[in-house]
Amino acid sequence: MSELGLPDTILACLFDLDGVVTKTAAVHAAAWKETFDAFLRAHEGAGARPFDAVADYDEYVDGRPRADGVRTFLASRGIHLPEGAPDDPPDARTVHGVGNRKNELLLAKIRTGGVEAYEGTLRYLEAVRAHGLRTAIVSSSANCRDVLRAVGAEHFFDVRVDGLVAAERGLPGKPHPDTFLAAARDLGVEAGRAAVFEDALAGMDAGRAGRFGYVVGIDRVGQADALYAHGADVVVADLAELGGKQ
Structure with missing residues (x-):
């Protein structure tokens, strides 16, 4: 899994939406x-x-x-x-x-x-899917599906746990880990075999609290130190950088 920059134990990837997949933060x-x-x-x-x-x-x-x-x-x-x-x-x-x-x-x-996607993330998602890893979008947004459709990215995800799903299931949002844990369960993967991809400090807290196997912080605004302090295992400026690691 070195070409994805992830531990070999990871079977699923859980992505936040805003600031990770789309330029909406x-x-x-x-x-x-x-x-x-x-x-x-x-x-x-x-x-x-x-x-x-x-x-x-x-x-x-x-x-x-x-x-x-x-x-x-x-x-x-x-x-x-x-x-x-x-x-x-x-x-x-x-x-x-x-x-x-x-x-x-x-x-x-x-x-x-309009809405734009991060091209580095889309390429990374293509690579993740090509390697057979399962994927979920995990967002607090009630507009998640519409935004994914607007950038043509809905097909990248096997599971969606967004603000609407969280409300239906009574799941507390980030920094609680419940939405990420629900996505892992929906994918049939234990938390320790899933990686979390987040740009928010609350997302880092959720990844740490949920004992996920790997937590990737995406630093779009110059807060790498804070992302590490809140639980990131690695911080990158763009997921293209993570995908390029050998």
């Missing part, structure tokens, strides 16, 4: 910033400290289910909102309302700018 960060900045101005006034699309996004939001991201970031500012309901309107001052506003902005940005 920056779009998510921009949508969160617009959402939180407007909320903070309304809550605290014009002098409110804005959302940091790098530091706050990485620490409190990236990789987490939408509602968890709202709760975690606002709690860091000492703000606690009522939960509300999943179908709350995007102007509701509830956890779900704020989350729905972010999703509304995200979809608008995707419609305007």
Whole structure:
């Protein structure tokens, strides 16, 4: 398995979506910033400290289910909102309302700018499949299938565990390992024989907590040290680099 940069014991690969397969992490960060900045101005006034699309996004939001991201970031500012309901309107001052506003902005940005895949990841997926390894996409996004279809990548994955599947099964999201563990079970593979591919710190935490056989961190924003600190076995800038290791 040296040509894939993985231990020979690995039988399956579990991939995050945003920032790993598709170039949507920056779009998510921009949508969160617009959402939180407007909320903070309304809550605290014009002098409110804005959302940091790098530091706050990485620490409190990236990789987490939408509602968890709202709760975690606002709690860091000492703000606690009522939960509300999943179908709350995007102007509701509830956890779900704020989350729905972010999703509304995200979809608008995707419609305007489109979605791109990382070519290095697509080539790596082709190599993984050619070697007979099983594959799953594991994402907190409820838009996962639509995004995969938009970039023509749905066929690369045997199993999909996304925000919709997690809600149906009652699975807690990252940094809990439950969605990755569910994907491994669906593939018929023990966690110790599966590799996790993530760009988010919460994803690293999930890989470590789930005792997966190998955890690959993809560093798109210059946080290699943090990815290692949160449990990565190896960190690469692009999966083409991992695939080139001998």
